[in-house]
Amino acid sequence: MKRSDVLVIGGGIAGLSVAARIAPHAAVTVLEAESAPGYHASGRSVAFAHYGLGETVVRTLTALSMGALAEHGGLHPALHIAAEGEIAALDALEEVHHQFGCNYTRVGPDAARGLMPVLRAEACAAALIDHGSLKLDTHAMLQSHAAALKAAGGALVTGARVSAIAHEGDVWRLTTPAGDFSAPILVNAAGAWADGIARMAGVTPVGIEPRRRTVISFAAPQDEDVSRWPFTKTVGEGFYLLPEGRGQLLASHMDQTPSDPCDAAAEELDKAIAADRVEQATTLTIRRISHSWAGLRSFAPDELPVIGAAAGAAGFIWCAGQGGAGFQTAPALSRVAAAAALGLPFPEDAAEAGLTFKTFSPARLGA
Numbered sequence: 001m002k003r004s005d006v007l008v009i010g011g012g013i014a015g016l017s018v019a020a021r022i023a024p025h026a027a028v029t030v031l032e033a034e035s036a037p038g039y040h041a042s043g044r045s046v047a048f049a050h051y052g053l054g055e056t057v058v059r060t061l062t063a064l065s066m067g068a069l070a071e072h073g074g075l076h077p078a079l080h081i082a083a084e085g086e087i088a089a090l091d092a093l094e095e096v097h098h099q100f101g102c103n104y105t106r107v108g109p110d111a112a113r114g115l116m117p118v119l120r121a122e123a124c125a126a127a128l129i130d131h132g133s134l135k136l137d138t139h140a141m142l143q144s145h146a147a148a149l150k151a152a153g154g155a156l157v158t159g160a161r162v163s164a165i166a167h168e169g170d171v172w173r174l175t176t177p178a179g180d181f182s183a184p185i186l187v188n189a190a191g192a193w194a195d196g197i198a199r200m201a202g203v204t205p206v207g208i209e210p211r212r213r214t215v216i217s218f219a220a221p222q223d224e225d226v227s228r229w230p231f232t233k234t235v236g237e238g239f240y241l242l243p244e245g246r247g248q249l250l251a252s253h254m255d256q257t258p259s260d261p262c263d264a265a266a267e268e269l270d271k272a273i274a275a276d277r278v279e280q281a282t283t284l285t286i287r288r289i290s291h292s293w294a295g296l297r298s299f300a301p302d303e304l305p306v307i308g309a310a311a312g313a314a315g316f317i318w319c320a321g322q323g324g325a326g327f328q329t330a331p332a333l334s335r336v337a338a339a340a341a342l343g344l345p346f347p348e349d350a351a352e353a354g355l356t357f358k359t360f361s362p363a364r365l366g367a
């Protein structure tokens with residue numbers, strides 16, 4: 001039995017970022033089922049940070065994270081586009097950017113096309129340019145957390161799928177193919193599997209729903225320098241589109257199909273819908289989808305992260321429900337989760353922004 005002060009289940013961005021925060025204070029071990037960290041949702045994101053998703057809490061966490069994210073991200077504009085019937089949604093998004101003190105410009109269709117020349121007129125009656133959004137290097141983010149964890153004496157054990165959890169006295173005992181592990185504090189950062197981990201531990205699940213999202217990649221027009229194209233996103237149902245390296249573009253029709261926790265794969269219908277939405281809204285022709293993937297974004301019923309101690313299960317700490325914003329909120333959310341695990345005060349900047357432990361508590365979901 002290998003003993004630690006804290007065990008973290010899950011080597012995605014949630015588990016690695018919280019473990020890196022905990023490591024200077026306590027002996028922490030991350031247990032990851034797969035042979036490498038970041039295999040599931042964290043290895044499948046489109047790696048962007050912006051204010052075009054989530055409600056106020058998620059956007060507040062994003063605002064609190066932007067400074068730290070800049071370390072692994074470069075400024076890249078986001079262009080939020082609205083068709084004729086979507087101006088009210090664009091107005092609401094403009095208000096959000098105003099509230100969060102973003103550097104943004106409201107523009108008409110001509111200026112939008114100046115940035116994104118392939119937009120069809122009917123797709124964009126007005127737009128908002130967010131000049132402060134970030135293209136993230138998510139691989140570097142994962143690696144830097146893993147390195148910080150190890151530098152502070154922590155451990156990341158891969159190939160360690162937790163198959164049984166027992167609570168004996170004050171200690172959690174976990175069974176994995178890489179050996180048995182114990183600690184008085186157990187952090188559940190298992191992404192789509194978080195409810196399953198709770199059940200295994202005899203803890204009430206919170207109702208985490210994994211939802212599949214599909215991304216396609218295709219060749220950009222050869223005569224265009226698409227690396228300068230903004231991250232372009234419809235304010236309503238539609239799609240997003242962004243440049244990838246090597247003359248490729250990525251697109252998603254922002255699907256969110258409920259799924260069991262699994263190794264998600266892109267379905268043909270989703271790929272076709274994504275391609276069709278792009279072709280309807282732009283003059284691009286997608287002759288061939290070069291590659292595609294899908295990942296699971298996991299949500300609590302109220303779509304807010306779940307961070308904090310489970311009722312009636314001493315030392316069981318939730319760190320789940322990061323939805324579609326796990327990277328852009330990680331710098332702030334990992335500090336909240338580390339404070340919850342270590343019994344430290346709530347982070348001051350987050351408190352000043354109006355957040356509390358209660359905002360994230362599993363108790364709000366009856367767990």
Ligand SMILES: Cc1cc2nc3c(=O)[nH]c(=O)nc-3n(C[C@H](O)[C@H](O)[C@H](O)COP(=O)(O)OP(=O)(O)OC[C@H]3O[C@@H](n4cnc5c(N)ncnc54)[C@H](O)[C@@H]3O)c2cc1C
Pocket residue numbers: 009010011012013014015031032033034037038039040041042043044045046047048049160161162163189190191192193213214215294295296297298320321322323324325326327328329
């Ligand atoms: C297509 C797509 C695009 C996205 N784009 C963005 C974006 O632009 N910006 C952004 O901020 N976010 C984005 N996201 C969301 C972001 O990727 C997630 O919020 C984040 O990765 C969730 O991290 P996680 O660590 O909770 O989950 P995961 O990365 O899934 O990690 C959970 C880990 O737990 C492990 N695990 C599960 N069960 C066990 C067990 N029994 N024992 C041991 N280990 C276990 C799994 O193997 C897994 O590695 C996107 C997501 C998708 C799918």
